[in-house]
Amino acid sequence: MKDLVRVKTLISSDIEALLNKQIKMEAYSSSVYLSMASWCNRNGYDFSSNYFFKQAEEERQHQLKFFKYILDMGGNSVSPDVTNIKQEYNSFREVFEEALDQEINVTQSIKNIYARCLKEQDFVTIEFLNWFLKEQREEEYKARRALELFEVIGEEGTGRWQIDKHVGEIKYDSQA
Amino acid sequence: MYSNLSDHPHLTEVFTTAHGAVFQNDTDRCWQVNFAGKNARFDYRCLLKLRTAVYRIDIEQRLLDSTKSPDVEIIFICACDHCYVLSLAQIIALRDLLEGTFVMLELNQIIYDRLHRVPAYI
Numbered sequence: 001m002k003d004l005v006r007v008k009t010l011i012s013s014d015i016e017a018l019l020n021k022q023i024k025m026e027a028y029s030s031s032v033y034l035s036m037a038s039w040c041n042r043n044g045y046d047f048s049s050n051y052f053f054k055q056a057e058e059e060r061q062h063q064l065k066f067f068k069y070i071l072d073m074g075g076n077s078v079s080p081d082v083t084n085i086k087q088e089y090n091s092f093r094e095v096f097e098e099a100l101d102q103e104i105n106v107t108q109s110i111k112n113i114y115a116r117c118l119k120e121q122d123f124v125t126i127e128f129l130n131w132f133l134k135e136q137r138e139e140e141y142k143a144r145r146a147l148e149l150f151e152v153i154g155e156e157g158t159g160r161w162q163i164d165k166h167v168g169e170i171k172y173d174s175q176a
Numbered sequence: 177m178y179s180n181l182s183d184h185p186h187l188t189e190v191f192t193t194a195h196g197a198v199f200q201n202d203t204d205r206c207w208q209v210n211f212a213g214k215n216a217r218f219d220y221r222c223l224l225k226l227r228t229a230v231y232r233i234d235i236e237q238r239l240l241d242s243t244k245s246p247d248v249e250i251i252f253i254c255a256c257d258h259c260y261v262l263s264l265a266q267i268i269a270l271r272d273l274l275e276g277t278f279v280m281l282e283l284n285q286i287i288y289d290r291l292h293r294v295p296a297y298i
Contacts, residue, residue: 001188002202003288005281008220013278076224 009074015122016075018113023066024080025109029102030059031085036095038087045092045160047168051146055099058139062132069128092160093150100143107136138172145170190284191276195269198277211273212266214258222256227274229253230267238264 011019037052070077089095110132117125149163187199187208196211207223209216218226229251238247249267251260262270 001190001200001284002205003285004200004202004205004220006285006288007205012282013224076221 010124011070011073011075011122012120015113015116015120015125016070018116019066019070019075019125020078020080022109022113023063023070023077024082025106026059026063026066027080027082028085029106030056030063031082032102033059033099035085035087036089036099039089039095040092040164043092045164045167047164047166048092048095051167051170052095052099062135065131069125073124092163093147093155096143096146096150100140100147103136103139103143107133107140110136137174141172141174142170191273191280193269193273193276195266196273198273207277209273211270212260212262216258218256218258222253222258225253225256226251227278230271230274233267235264235268235271 009016033052033056037049037056040046040052041049067077067079086098089098110129114126114129114133117123117129146167149166153159153162153166155163184199186203187201190198190200190207192198196209199208199210200206201208201217204217206217206219209218209223209226233249238249247264249262249264251262253259260266260270
């Protein structure tokens with residue numbers, strides 16, 4: 001009996017399901033960042049707003065990368081429903097705390113797919129995921145650095161204004 | 177009905193239960209699902225859609241449902257020629273059949289890999 005399933009697709013249905021879940025997570029992240037950009041803009045934190053606009057666009061690009069990969073491998077990409085996006089935040093700091101939480105969730109989810117790929121010996125998808133693991137180093141660094149600014153500058157006086165200004169300058173240029 | 181496989185040498189039995197059977201047609205690259213009194217042909221995409229449609233039915237919720245709605249489910253698969261109208265017992269039987277079929281297809285892939293694609297492992 002021919003192996004017709006393998007002829008049609010390179011990835012297993014389990015990996016396909018996990019990648020589709022990741023598409024949804026990236027889409028959710030993109031929407032959350034957009035909501036954060038809106039909140040920051042409304043509250044006078046323009047540099048942070050621009051920072052979150054860029055982050056929203058990046059997450060959208062990540063979503064598309066997963067989407068196209070599944071299709072290229074012969075699978076079925078599912079365009080996700082994105083609902084329950086928080087629109088209001090209690091403080092400037094809370095926005096960045098939730099941004100870091102979001103990035104940690106994404107990293108953990110990608111690690112979970114990686115572990116499954118190792119189990120199935122799906123080295124093709126592992127190679128695809130390597131780009132995302134490196135990307136998450138940058139994403140987590142930036143989110144963590146933004147929160148660090150709250151500690152080193154402090155929120156008193158013109159602190160929040162200073163923090164906002166420095167958020168726009170956060171860069172990750174590690175060659176490691 | 178493909179009860180006698182010798183009449184159809186291009187078909188290979190994938191999985192059989194008391195209620196139905198699935199055969200693979202290597203020549204046409206498709207599967208024949210023999211269930212609920214009909215023999216339906218599915219390509220790979222449609223077979224996956226059938227599985228998704230059947231798995232999506234909440235059997236437990238239907239068992240607990242005490243309303244007087246009819247105990248049947250219409251399984252319609254988009255862009256596929258076939259449609260099933262099944263009772264709850266038939267849905268359970270079809271789910272069994274599809275679960276077994278996909279396990280066998282996965283097993284076939286492992287065997288095919290070992291025999292033809294990566295013979296160095298043998």
